Amino acid sequence: MNVVILSRTKASLDRVAKEIGNATGQKVKVIVADFTKDNVFSEIEDQLKDLSVGVLVNNVGIIPSIFPSKLLECADLEQMCKIILPGMENRGKGVILNISSGFASVPVPYYILYSASKAFIERFSQGLQAEYRDKGIIIQVVAPFGVSTRMTFYQKASVTVLTSEDFVKSSLQYLRAGDKTNGSVCHIIMVRLQISNNAK
Structure with missing residues (x-):
C-alpha cells in the first residue's frame, strides 16, 4: 500500500x-x-484526483498554545471526507479513521471549544458510519488519552501514556470493533472512570 x-x-x-x-x-x-x-482543499483534491485512496486518517490538532480552542477547525475533517468518500463509495470499500480525543467524553475547563470540536468529530464520524456502513466503508473515530508526541511535549511513556508506535499498533486491533474506540485498554478504562467521576 x-x-x-x-x-x-x-x-x-x-x-x-x-x-x-x-x-x-x-x-x-x-x-x-x-x-x-x-484554497487548500481544491489544491489537495487536484493532487489526489488520480489516486485511489483506500485509507484516510484525519489527524489535525495542536494543544501547546494559549489559544488551544482555535487550533482545530471541524471543517477541515469534513472537507477531507468529502474529497475522499466518493471514490471509496464507487469502489465499494475503504477505511476512514478520524482522530478525536478522550477529552470529547468529559467536560474540560479552559479547553471548552477544543473538547467540543473533538465531540463534533465523534458525532460526525458516527453519523457518516451509519450512512456508509452498508457500502463497504469503515468509518471509525479514535479517541485516545495520553500519547507521547510533540503535541504533548513527549510525555514519558507509562501505563496510561503510550508511545505513538504502541498506540497505533493497539488501536488498529480495534478497527472492526465499532464506530468508536479509545484505542487501548488503559484509555478505555480512563474514559469510563472520567465519566463515572463526572456523574457524581
Whole structure:
C-alpha cells in the first residue's frame, strides 16, 4: 500500500516520507498543505484526483498554545471526507479513521471549544458510519488519552501514556470493533472512570 502524507512543513514531510519508504519499501507522495488557507482543499483534491485512496486518517490538532480552542477547525475533517468518500463509495470499500480525543467524553475547563470540536468529530464520524456502513466503508473515530508526541511535549511513556508506535499498533486491533474506540485498554478504562467521576 502506497502512502500519501499531508502537512504544512515540507522538511518534516520529506523526513517522514523517507522513514516510511525505508521501513516499508512503499512509495510515499508528499503534499504540502496549509489548512489555514482558503484554497487548500481544491489544491489537495487536484493532487489526489488520480489516486485511489483506500485509507484516510484525519489527524489535525495542536494543544501547546494559549489559544488551544482555535487550533482545530471541524471543517477541515469534513472537507477531507468529502474529497475522499466518493471514490471509496464507487469502489465499494475503504477505511476512514478520524482522530478525536478522550477529552470529547468529559467536560474540560479552559479547553471548552477544543473538547467540543473533538465531540463534533465523534458525532460526525458516527453519523457518516451509519450512512456508509452498508457500502463497504469503515468509518471509525479514535479517541485516545495520553500519547507521547510533540503535541504533548513527549510525555514519558507509562501505563496510561503510550508511545505513538504502541498506540497505533493497539488501536488498529480495534478497527472492526465499532464506530468508536479509545484505542487501548488503559484509555478505555480512563474514559469510563472520567465519566463515572463526572456523574457524581
